[in-house]
Amino acid sequence: MKMNYIKKLILIVPALLLVSCHDDLDQTPIDPDSFTETDVFANADEARGALAKLYVSLALTGQEGPAGQPDITGIDEGTSQYSRMLFSLNELTTDNAVVGWGDPGLPALHALSWGAGNDFTTAMYYRLAQEVSFCNSFITNAESLSDNTEVQDYIAEARFLRAFAYYNLIDLFGNVPLVTVVSTELPEQDSREEIFSFVESELLGIQDQLKESGANDYGRVDRVAAWALLSKLYLNAEVWTGEERYTDAITYAKQVINSSYSINTNDANGNGSAYDELFLADNDTNGAQNEFIFALNFDGNNSRTYGGTTFLVHAAIGGSMDASAFGVNGGWGGLRTTKALVNKFDYAVTEEDEDGNPVAWADARAMFYTEGQSLEINTIANTFTDGYAVTKFTNIDSNGEAGSDEGGDFVDTDLPLIRVAEIYLNYAEAVLRGGSGGDAGTAVTYINELRERAFGDESGNISAGDLDLQFVLNERARELYWEGQRRTDLIRYSDFVTADYLWPFKGGAPTGTAVDNYRRIFPLPSNIISINPNLTQNPGY
Template sequence: MKNFRNKIILGFTALALGISSCTSDLDTKPKVEMSLENLLAKDPQAVEGLLSKMYGTFALSGPSGPGSSDISGNAGETGFLRGIINLQDFTADGMKNRWGDDGLDQLTTASDWTSRNKFFQYLYDRVYYIVPQTTNIILALENVDVANEEQIKSELRFIRALSYYYMIDCFGKGVLVNESNYGTTSPLPEASRTELFNYVESELLAIEPSMPVTNSYGRANKAVVRMLLAKLYLNAQVYTGTARWNDALNYTSLVINEGGYTLAPNFVSVFSGDNNTSSEIIFPLIADPVVSQSFANTTYIVNGSLGTETMPIGTFGATEGWSGHRATKAWYSLYGDLETSPDDRAKLFWTTGHNYEMENYKTWVDGYPSTKFRNTNFNGPSNATQFSPTDFPLFRLADAYLMYAECVVRGGGGSSSDALTYVNNVRTRSHAPAITASELTLDFILDERARELNLEGHRRTDLIRFGKFTGGSYVWPWKGNSAGGVAIPSTYNVFPIPQIALEANPNLSQNPGY
């Protein structure tokens, strides 16, 4: 069983004793039955459980199995990873969902977004569940002595910074909760996108020198912090108006050259049930079919992409197929003819019984399901499971390679030769033909990021950075709720602030256009 997984249940138990949070009204001070100081004074080792709970909240919905939730809403829908897939992939070009849940149609068609869409609220509330909880534990550690205290506080600061990163990316503003104002009873002031950016940057720069080079599986190390810094800088022009390509390149280079990671020899292995052994994954969100069951982790991706009507779901190690997610031609057309393409990634679409064109996104057989993620082990036997055992690679080396190349092409310095080598390493790993230096353009990099990284929570951010998410210069199936795709307003480069947050805090303002 994967390292660190065993502590997740302990984390749930510890937090169940100590903390419950009301995030719907942005109450930043959890209600405490036993103070954390007293809990940790009685049992200093409980801090490991508290820390694992904070890591676990990125992949799991709640403390008591798949039917529980840390925040208000349907437990199966409220998980952080499920929210990222909904908001980053279904709103973009490569993937669509057919269920028509209240609010999900609006995401998958990039149309009619409103502040009352529950899926925006789920991610917003999830961030403001994690942020005060991590802050509370950090403050508690100021008053007790536990083993490895400074590293644990640094990891908690990373978890908080990662949460804020998604607030910056998705909503563009929010409130800033940290040690200086935790527990304040009056509504906090609104923090701009630049203010949140500067805070996250300062936190990551502060903890990066002291983070360990290696850490237990599923926990942050120095490379993980550097990767988040690189992503923050990669999107700095969008977030702040000032490009930071050289900073992004520098931190990406440190991940590549000092992280100790290597590309997995086989692409499929990175998305299989035993991917905890992968040499490529920098930071995983842990899943387990027994210890950490959830409808909100990779179970959502695997089961949602399988359908018993057209697919042998047992082949992919699943016992359930939800007939929900299909890729569009905006993704699989990037490989050319799927039948003749040598690219291993082109083979990860189920075409039998399905139509190339997505004439109706609510029709299961329109579009090709992606079989990129599966429950089966890559090495050795495996049993079909209801819940996925496959960890989600939030950060991985192939992404770092493509980020480096993008920074070089954008004028951020670095080596053009190394950039070409990194891109070709990614391609030839999957038996795609190598490209030449003249082919390494921004358009090519955006397409290669789609071929390599789709369904991993990056696509909306990528399209915005390349200026192709809103407007009409690039359209895809069902963009703007049109089968052929139409332009959407620039308003959609950020999501609306949820109405419930606006009602709870009069200092918050709605994003323009909503």
């Protein structure tokens, strides 16, 4: 049975779990004493237990395993899990994914036609607001033990997690309140630039306070996570603040690349490529963990949720697919991809069907199930066979064994939120956008490391002449699809809302159409606006 540090902590913090339904970033938990009782922060061991909740609130959804006593209300609990909503907002809104379900607000994500009352955008705001509030409460209370070196480490980790929540908030919502203490006062709204500066200053401030590279327990962040998030932040600076920071993106990408983390090249299951090990049930031990800078940890017995990788595995199974081959007891018949993603692998096609559609590829990242599936999507709703299925995430380990949950309901596979491959691609893009301190030759070397892993040899390698910004965008699609990155990437390339790049059902049209520019950010929840008169709704909503 897979157990790691954070998963062990889940088992010892039931008294600390908070039930909250936040109306804004300033709201206290419903049980405000949960984080302030003397025994919770009596010593470093107790503080470590409280720290677990900050990690757990991104991975799980409530107080009773997969369902029951949810942390936030107003939406199905499993749907409300952080990474499941990140998938909904950053993948379902793009060329990477469609889903056949008709849950209220879900079809609007495909059509890029959501409103301020959308269930998914609202729940994501609440989830991130909750994380900020939990972190604020932890930091305030842990400061009473700040003379303890261990607790200083915990506070630095809490500050990272708060910065990570705000990174998401400025990406998804733009101008939001900046709240660093628990308060009953209605906060003022801060600009995207101000939130950006806060995230930057926090990460710079804690980089030396976090444990050294690789020195922390698996499942907890170290200073490399701060460097990696800075690289991501600076890569998007021009969009979010109007000021390009590509040189800084290169600086921190280099620090990550020169750390103890590395690209996984361990082909543990012997299939000729080490790429799929990143998404197997034992990816905390099979070598993939060396690439994971920040990941959400799941265990089919001890950290159960209907979000996370349980969602990514079950929801992607339907049609003629054999669920047992993925280590689970059945499929939910929802998620597929569009031909726009499949076509990114056209250069690597090794076999076509009788209609000339690709069915096999030399690039191992092309993880598609094609039998009985059509490349074209004529109908999204309730037609799983329209669109290729994706087999990227599975609950099978490197030895071919299913995960620890004997019932096959819940998945062991951990989910990387930041991994070294992304930082390679950040470096390459920042160099091509004019950042100094790097060079194109090194960028080509990094790209070829990824492609050699994908092809199992050098047959997919590129030369300097092949490397341009469009290539990097396509390579990001091939390497990182379904990992919560795509919408942010398309916005940075000015492809998300414009007619310059269309995909099936963009804007609600079968062949795709442009949408209004304001769709680059989501609306603040309508009920938040009604509660707090200090807030102004994002333009267009």
